[in-house]
Amino acid sequence: MLDAIRNHTQGWLAKVILALITIPFALFGIDSYFNDAGSNVAIAKVNGDKITIQEYGNAIDNVRSRLQSQGQKVDPAMLESAELKQSVLDGLITRRLVNAEIQHANFKISDEQLSTYILGMPEFQQDGKFSEDIYQKTLAQNKLSVSKFESDRRNELLNQQAREGLGLLVSVPEGVTDQALKFAHQKRDVSVAEIKTAQFVAQTKVTPEQVKAYYEQHKDKFKVPEQVKLEFALLSAAGLVAQMQVSDEEVKQFYDENVSKFQGDEQRQASHILIGFGVTATATEKAAAKDKAADILMQLKKDPKRFEELAMKNSQDPGSASKGGDLGSFGRGAMVKPFEDAVFSMKVDQISDLVESEFGYHIIKLNGVTGHSSSFEAMKPQIKGELLFQKAQAKFSELADDFSNTVYEQSGSLKPVAEKFGLQVQPTAWMSREEGAKFFKSERLMNSVFSDEVLKEKRNSEAVEVSPNNLVSVRVLEYKPAAPRSFDEVKGGIEGLLKLEQATKLAAEKGLADLAKLKSGGQVDDLEWIPTVTIDRKDAQGLTEPVMNQAFKIDASKLPAYAGYVDGNKSYTIVQVSRVDNALSDDAKQGAVDEYKAAVAAEYISAYGKSLKAKSKVVVNRKLLESNSQQ
Amino acid sequence: MAYDLEEQEQLDEFKAWWKKSGKLISNLILVVLLAYAGWQGYHYFQAKKSVEASTLYQTLVTTDTSKLADIQAQATKLTADYAGTPYAGRAAIYAAKVNIAANDHKNAKTQLEWAAKNAKESTTKAIASLQLAGILFEEKSYDAALKLLSSDSDKGFVGLKEDLKGDIYMAQGKKTEAKKAYETALIELDSQGRLSQYTRQKLESLGV
Numbered sequence: 001m002l003d004a005i006r007n008h009t010q011g012w013l014a015k016v017i018l019a020l021i022t023i024p025f026a027l028f029g030i031d032s033y034f035n036d037a038g039s040n041v042a043i044a045k046v047n048g049d050k051i052t053i054q055e056y057g058n059a060i061d062n063v064r065s066r067l068q069s070q071g072q073k074v075d076p077a078m079l080e081s082a083e084l085k086q087s088v089l090d091g092l093i094t095r096r097l098v099n100a101e102i103q104h105a106n107f108k109i110s111d112e113q114l115s116t117y118i119l120g121m122p123e124f125q126q127d128g129k130f131s132e133d134i135y136q137k138t139l140a141q142n143k144l145s146v147s148k149f150e151s152d153r154r155n156e157l158l159n160q161q162a163r164e165g166l167g168l169l170v171s172v173p174e175g176v177t178d179q180a181l182k183f184a185h186q187k188r189d190v191s192v193a194e195i196k197t198a199q200f201v202a203q204t205k206v207t208p209e210q211v212k213a214y215y216e217q218h219k220d221k222f223k224v225p226e227q228v229k230l231e232f233a234l235l236s237a238a239g240l241v242a243q244m245q246v247s248d249e250e251v252k253q254f255y256d257e258n259v260s261k262f263q264g265d266e267q268r269q270a271s272h273i274l275i276g277f278g279v280t281a282t283a284t285e286k287a288a289a290k291d292k293a294a295d296i297l298m299q300l301k302k303d304p305k306r307f308e309e310l311a312m313k314n315s316q317d318p319g320s321a322s323k324g325g326d327l328g329s330f331g332r333g334a335m336v337k338p339f340e341d342a343v344f345s346m347k348v349d350q351i352s353d354l355v356e357s358e359f360g361y362h363i364i365k366l367n368g369v370t371g372h373s374s375s376f377e378a379m380k381p382q383i384k385g386e387l388l389f390q391k392a393q394a395k396f397s398e399l400a401d402d403f404s405n406t407v408y409e410q411s412g413s414l415k416p417v418a419e420k421f422g423l424q425v426q427p428t429a430w431m432s433r434e435e436g437a438k439f440f441k442s443e444r445l446m447n448s449v450f451s452d453e454v455l456k457e458k459r460n461s462e463a464v465e466v467s468p469n470n471l472v473s474v475r476v477l478e479y480k481p482a483a484p485r486s487f488d489e490v491k492g493g494i495e496g497l498l499k500l501e502q503a504t505k506l507a508a509e510k511g512l513a514d515l516a517k518l519k520s521g522g523q524v525d526d527l528e529w530i531p532t533v534t535i536d537r538k539d540a541q542g543l544t545e546p547v548m549n550q551a552f553k554i555d556a557s558k559l560p561a562y563a564g565y566v567d568g569n570k571s572y573t574i575v576q577v578s579r580v581d582n583a584l585s586d587d588a589k590q591g592a593v594d595e596y597k598a599a600v601a602a603e604y605i606s607a608y609g610k611s612l613k614a615k616s617k618v619v620v621n622r623k624l625l626e627s628n629s630q631q
Numbered sequence: 632m633a634y635d636l637e638e639q640e641q642l643d644e645f646k647a648w649w650k651k652s653g654k655l656i657s658n659l660i661l662v663v664l665l666a667y668a669g670w671q672g673y674h675y676f677q678a679k680k681s682v683e684a685s686t687l688y689q690t691l692v693t694t695d696t697s698k699l700a701d702i703q704a705q706a707t708k709l710t711a712d713y714a715g716t717p718y719a720g721r722a723a724i725y726a727a728k729v730n731i732a733a734n735d736h737k738n739a740k741t742q743l744e745w746a747a748k749n750a751k752e753s754t755t756k757a758i759a760s761l762q763l764a765g766i767l768f769e770e771k772s773y774d775a776a777l778k779l780l781s782s783d784s785d786k787g788f789v790g791l792k793e794d795l796k797g798d799i800y801m802a803q804g805k806k807t808e809a810k811k812a813y814e815t816a817l818i819e820l821d822s823q824g825r826l827s828q829y830t831r832q833k834l835e836s837l838g839v
Contacts, residue, residue, distance in 0.1 A: 611787025
């Protein structure tokens with residue numbers, strides 16, 4: 001065979017083979033040979049279909065921005081919690097499964113259904129009608145093509161039909177709702193008596209031998225955790241502020257660009273006389289208007305008191321002329337620019353010169369000022385501070401990579417990085433892993449501290465952004481392994497503990513005896529019962545959670561019924577149920593039934609996902625999922 | 632045309648071979664192409680059916696539930712003419728639900744039985760048999776209901792079925808069996824879901 005090929009490298013056989021090799025590339029693209037690299041790595045596979053690490057990362061980012069847009073402060077530790085990661089991944093897997101099932105079961109949405117849906121979307125409505133203009137603009141803003149948007153909406157509708165649509169099918173027999181609601185909305189009359197542990201402590205006796213024996217047995221519990229003494233270098237935007245410079249010009253420029261932000265609550269009351277010229281006025285018309293205005297201004301200069309009278313007679317602003325030119329009060333941004341500039345530069349009772357605007361010539365009188373503006377001078381320190389911090393932030397982002405690289409490349413000491421960036425290397429006190437995580441507000445940093453590289457090889461830790469704009473690298477100065485505490489240090493505590501243990505036992509003995517007596521219909525005189533309260537599952541009436549749990553677990557077939565439990569070291573607690581009420585008003589019942597049906601609908605939907613999962617092959621790359629936080 | 636003698640030889644061989652079996656091969660290719668076209672056509676037809684069924688189903692579930700006869704007719708059309716689509720089974724269950732609300736158990740049962748047997752999705756089948764068992768429970772045919780619930784079915788719906796079993800045993804006064812059923816239900820139901828709360832409470836009332 002090989003001989004044949006060699007002999008025919010020019011011939012038709014070679015061409016056939018070449019074609020056979022080329023076909024896969026043509027059909028599947030060269031990237032199918034490389035798709036196990038980088039961001040294409042699968043974090044899970046659903047029936048062989050990959051969910052890439054990139055897709056998963058995007059989903060996590062979406063969760064983050066959704067939480068942030070709800071105004072919540074996002075705790076990075078929460079984003080890295082195993083539950084959240086799992087649930088995000090589960091969501092992606094379910095979506096894949098449902099999409100595959102939609103194909104497989106042949107769910108379809110017609111073009112008419114799709115267009116009806118999009119035409120009805122509230123985002124695109126204007127005056128109660130679909131606006132093509134808003135539609136196109138919104139899509140453009142979100143960088144979506146029409147076909148992509150439509151196929152996304154189609155997929156959304158298919159999901160609604162196939163998955164959420166199961167909720168439409170819920171029908172629950174009355175016998176079932178009755179059964180469930182009876183317990184969910186039941187009311188019980190409950191009282192509680194506590195047999196306090198404390199009252200038995202005096203009766204207990206603990207010998208020194210017992211204390212010693214306990215210490216020997218539980219030595220591993222009496223331990224000081226391992227501790228480290230660290231030094232650290234902190235690069236922070238706040239620390240960089242001192243090196244930043246902001247010129248007065250920059251402050252002024254910022255003020256001018258954002259003047260409306262600094263307006264404060266200042267309002268000005270003014271009157272004006274308008275001598276207008278039309279929009280299409282010729283130079284002569286303008287000049288005539290100007291002469292007339294100048295004439296009025298002259299009269300006013302002689303006798304300012306005639307302002308109202310002259311306004312009524314001459315002003316061509318129909319809104320204000322009848323009121324003697326009064327415009328009422330207004331803030332910045334309400335009037336045309338030249339008018340506003342004039343008004344906001346005048347003193348009270350002053351009459352302006354002629355002010356030209358697009359409407360004509362104004363003569364303005366300032367009547368009063370209320371509220372305060374934030375003048376440039378007043379705002380200057382604040383603006384300067386803001387600008388300094390902005391600059392520091394920009395500088396921080398610029399330096400961050402360099403900082404990270406320096407601590408990594410010169411990992412034998414923090415001095416180089418401190419010198420390079422003008423930082424102080426600061427020491428810490430002794431701290432355990434937990435204390436360290438609190439001190440730096442970062443578990444990740446402490447994980448890095450206790451890694452072999454940092455702890456044993458004494459290298460700089462990686463640079464960790466412990467909070468926004470704060471980058472820290474640490475190194476270990478000293479290390480103390482976990483050590484047992486001495487007997488003398490802990491014997492007092494042990495004695496107390498043993499006494500409490502004994503007292504707890506004594507309280508429980510009495511409690512159990514009392515409980516038995518009560519259950520058999522007897523009386524126990526020395527129990528102090530709290531006044532009876534009526535509770536339901538949503539209304540604890542101040543009872544504690546363990547009492548609530550007991551109260552609804554007690555078999556109430558014979559009343560009064562009792563149960564008891566040991567409440568930690570505190571007491572032995574007896575719970576009494578004296579009355580059970582299953583009645584539910586008609587109104588309340590309707591609501592409760594609806595609530596129950598909604599729960600069943602949710603269960604249908606989750607059962608659907610579970611069913612698809614059971615029928616598929618889902619493989620999750622656990623290692624990748626767990627390590628993903630570090631990247 | 633031929634570049635050298637050897638190639639000429641091969642070409643001749645090929646020509647001879649083609650003369651002998653060329654017809655067979657071209658026939659084979661024709662058959663494959665036809666099969667492919669048929670397959671494509673079939674899928675096109677299925678998709679067209681599904682689009683129609685989807686529209687009909689949408690109308691069905693938005694029809695006023697007081698118009699029972701109307702709903703009945705629409706569902707029948709879907710089950711009769713569109714049985715191959717997922718919408719048929721769902722339409723039957725939906726119509727059964729409306730019938731149950733109107734106290735017509737007989738029609739509801741027929742529809743659920745149809746769906747339990749003929750629905751295209753295994754999940755729809757499971758929902759139908761779950762609801763059928765619910766009706767039997769209402770009619771106090773406990774054993775028939777339990778038998779239906781015990782038959783093997785879709786993995787996702789085990790929790791709901793066990794929960795219903797528990798309710799039936801409770802009605803029969805069989806507390807031990809009820810407890811066991813509720814316990815299984817709690818393992819199978821969505822632990823984050825609201826329904827599991829109700830099941831937990833029912834279980835608690837049995838003194839666990």
